[in-house]
Amino acid sequence: MSPATVSDGxxxxxxxxxxxxxxxxxVAGQAADARVNVELDTGDMTLNxxxxxxxxxxxxxxxxxxxxxxxxAAEPLMGYMHRGYEKLCEVRTYPQCTTLINRIDWLxxxxxxxxxxxxxxxxxxVEAPPRAQWIxxxxxxxxxxxxxxxxxxxxxxxxxxxxxxxxxxRDRERVLNQIEEVTGGRFHPNFDRIGGLKDDLPRGWIAxxxxxxxxxxxxxxxxxxxxxxxxxxxxxxxxxxxxxxxVALSHGLSGANLRASGVDWDLRRDANPGLAWxxxxxxxxxxxxxxxxxxxxxxxxxxxxxxKIVDQLLDSIPSGPIMxxxxxxxxxxxxxxxxxxxxxxxEMGYYVVSKGGLGPFRxxxxxxxxxxxxxxxxxxxxxxxxxxITILGSLYFILGDIDR
Amino acid sequence: MADDTDDxxxxxxxxxxxxxxxxxAELLGDAVVETHVEAGQNLWLRIEIEHWRTAITALRxxxxxxxxxxxxxxxxxxxxxxxxxxxFDGAGVGEDEEETTSATASDTVRxxxxxxxxxxxxxxxxxxxxxxxxxxxxxxxxxxxxASVPSIIDVFAGANWHExxxxxxxxxxxxxxxxxEHIYLPSEFEGHxxxxxxxxxxxxVKPWPGVVDIEEIPPELEAQLEAxxxxxxxxxxxxx
Numbered sequence: 211m212s213p214a215t216v217s218d219g220x221x222x223x224x225x226x227x228x229x230x231x232x233x234x235x236x237v238a239g240q241a242a243d244a245r246v247n248v249e250l251d252t253g254d255m256t257l258n259x260x261x262x263x264x265x266x267x268x269x270x271x272x273x274x275x276x277x278x279x280x281x282x283a284a285e286p287l288m289g290y291m292h293r294g295y296e297k298l299c300e301v302r303t304y305p306q307c308t309t310l311i312n313r314i315d316w317l318x319x320x321x322x323x324x325x326x327x328x329x330x331x332x333x334x335x336v337e338a339p340p341r342a343q344w345i346x347x348x349x350x351x352x353x354x355x356x357x358x359x360x361x362x363x364x365x366x367x368x369x370x371x372x373x374x375x376x377x378x379x380r381d382r383e384r385v386l387n388q389i390e391e392v393t394g395g396r397f398h399p400n401f402d403r404i405g406g407l408k409d410d411l412p413r414g415w416i417a418x419x420x421x422x423x424x425x426x427x428x429x430x431x432x433x434x435x436x437x438x439x440x441x442x443x444x445x446x447x448x449x450x451x452x453x454x455x456x457v458a459l460s461h462g463l464s465g466a467n468l469r470a471s472g473v474d475w476d477l478r479r480d481a482n483p484g485l486a487w488x489x490x491x492x493x494x495x496x497x498x499x500x501x502x503x504x505x506x507x508x509x510x511x512x513x514x515x516x517x518k519i520v521d522q523l524l525d526s527i528p529s530g531p532i533m534x535x536x537x538x539x540x541x542x543x544x545x546x547x548x549x550x551x552x553x554x555x556x557e558m559g560y561y562v563v564s565k566g567g568l569g570p571f572r573x574x575x576x577x578x579x580x581x582x583x584x585x586x587x588x589x590x591x592x593x594x595x596x597x598x599i600t601i602l603g604s605l606y607f608i609l610g611d612i613d614r
Numbered sequence: 615m616a617d618d619t620d621d622x623x624x625x626x627x628x629x630x631x632x633x634x635x636x637x638x639a640e641l642l643g644d645a646v647v648e649t650h651v652e653a654g655q656n657l658w659l660r661i662e663i664e665h666w667r668t669a670i671t672a673l674r675x676x677x678x679x680x681x682x683x684x685x686x687x688x689x690x691x692x693x694x695x696x697x698x699x700x701x702f703d704g705a706g707v708g709e710d711e712e713e714t715t716s717a718t719a720s721d722t723v724r725x726x727x728x729x730x731x732x733x734x735x736x737x738x739x740x741x742x743x744x745x746x747x748x749x750x751x752x753x754x755x756x757x758x759x760x761a762s763v764p765s766i767i768d769v770f771a772g773a774n775w776h777e778x779x780x781x782x783x784x785x786x787x788x789x790x791x792x793x794x795e796h797i798y799l800p801s802e803f804e805g806h807x808x809x810x811x812x813x814x815x816x817x818x819v820k821p822w823p824g825v826v827d828i829e830e831i832p833p834e835l836e837a838q839l840e841a842x843x844x845x846x847x848x849x850x851x852x853x854x
Contacts, residue, residue, distance in 0.1 A: 289798035296783075297807055301817050332655055459741070462681040462772035475680070475741045538843040539836055548656055548737065548748055550682075561735065561748075563687060572808075574735065576683040584775045613798065 284590035291613040299573040312398040315611040318357035318554040323402040329549040329562040342406040347486040356385040357554035368603035381429040406533030423517040447503035451601035462581035465556025470504035477552035490522040502604035579611035645669045667764040682737030684776035732760045762787035783808035
């Protein structure tokens with residue numbers, strides 16, 4: 211892929227916060243430009259993006275049909291990383307399942323464990339002690355910061371700016387160090403237990419984490435200066451890949467992708483499954499534009515908000531045990547439960563069916579990226595080839611989260 | 615938008631969900647077979663399969679505009695973890711030692727009901743009302759295979775991939791779906807992996823290396839392990 215073709219960018223630059231622009235209007239504008247080259251009879255051609263492409267964060271293949279440089283149809287082809295977790299969970303006990311679940315969204319692993327454990331706790335009728343819930347929420351938000359800060363830098367790579375991603379890797383490591391200090395794992399903590407947590411916080415961790423949160427706020431400011439205010443970045447992202455509200459809802463988009471389309475919906479606030487988010491003061495950020503820029507902006511604000519959430523939670527951790535009494539061999543009573551949480555990528559939910567055995571009878575894993583990427587055929591139609599990369603980047607997905 | 619959250623809707627108790635269940639039962643009329651509310655958790659609606667599409671359309675028009683997911687459950691009993699001797703006979707419970715437990719369990723387990731082998735499962739949100747509903751529908755059996763069901767992709771465009779996944783994993787055919795091809799598996803793949811009678815070869819050819827397998831633990835061993843752990847647990851005072 212050639213790097214940013216910015217020469218025609220000014221045409222797409224929407225000054226200020228443009229009101230919701232229908233994609234049809236955008237496509238019509240592009241089609242009008244394409245008419246300039248009408249004497250060049252360009253037949254349809256097929257272009258494969260991926261399976262190995264930096265923008266795909268793994269092995270996603272997108273088969274595009276092009277007319278000149280304009281996309282007529284784009285169809286994601288996945289399954290290169292399908293590991294069959296729903297089937298594998300059926301032959302494992304509940305504690306063994308968390309090992310698999312860690313590897314769905316590998317950049318925010320701890321956040322994956324929480325809804326599954328909460329679903330099992332609902333079925334068993336046990337509740338973790340307040341201290342455990344507080345620490346769960348803190349680690350959940352740290353996973354969000356570690357996950358989304360990488361996006362904030364990586365979005366620059368998609369438009370040819372290489373520096374931000376190195377800053378992101380540098381500063382993400384600070385957060386991963388904090389997670390590692392508690393759980394022993396940088397990426398796969400496997401720390402959440404039915405009834406509580408494996409361990410308590412180490413000594414001195416709270417002060418260190420406060421310092422890291424301040425650093426991460428600095429990182430966000432840095433990204434804003436480096437990237438968000440950059441004219442090329444704005445030109446490539448504003449008014450590109452617009453997803454209106456109703457389309458986003460009917461495709462099941464979730465997380466920042468939904469909020470960037472102006473839907474005020476966050477499961478942390480609207481369907482809190484029992485963690486500490488309702489105990490503190492924070493807000494949900496939305497943006498009316500629905501374009502790539504809005505998705506970046508919302509994630510930036512959410513990262514800042516998450517640092518504030520962590521700071522408040524750290525100051526108010528209750529004392530007490532971190533584990534409630536549960537049997538050694540966990541047998542979950544027969545029943546069904548669905549718990550979903552607002553993970554770094556969006557709504558992640560587990561529908562757990564138990565028949566009273568040692569392991570689940572069926573686990574349906576609702577992953578955010580699967581639904582988020584299902585918008586690709588709709589949103590790519592009529593865009594130009596370089597925009598495929600920025601739109602994909604702004605939708606932000608993790609391959610393990612699509613393929614499970 | 616607002617700084618503070620909407621306190622009244624944060625933890626809807628029994629009343630909110632009961633009222634919603636009554637309202638939706640009223641709205642959908644004959645289509646609803648039964649409703650189930652689990653206090654503070656979820657609301658289930660079991661729908662007649664022939665009304666699947668119309669009921670979901672009615673729900674969407676009533677404010678449930680946000681599509682969560684669509685999937686299916688295979689309720690047939692398979693000896694969990696021992697796939698090598700799993701041969702689904704189409705009759706449900708086999709003649710193994712788990713017969714009693716599964717038979718009693720399945721009476722209580724089906725919150726949304728379920729008399730057939732396959733059940734459709736969907737989740738819809740109503741963002742403006744801070745409500746969500748889990749939908750179920752029994753898929754009619756035809757000689758052990760599921761009969762085709764109506765597709766809902768013209769109601770929710772996002773159902774497209776979910777129906778493709780349910781098709782390849784369970785073999786459920788969605789009428790009116792334009793492109794029911796495999797989404798994860800190679801196109802030449804045969805079988806439907808999430809059906810209970812589909813063997814998990816990795817477990818069949820190689821035994822589980824750990825101590826605790828999904829198979830039942832002998833009661834005397836379980837009691838012994840339990841006693842050991844609870845003793846150390848109480849000694850450390852962690853549960854106090």
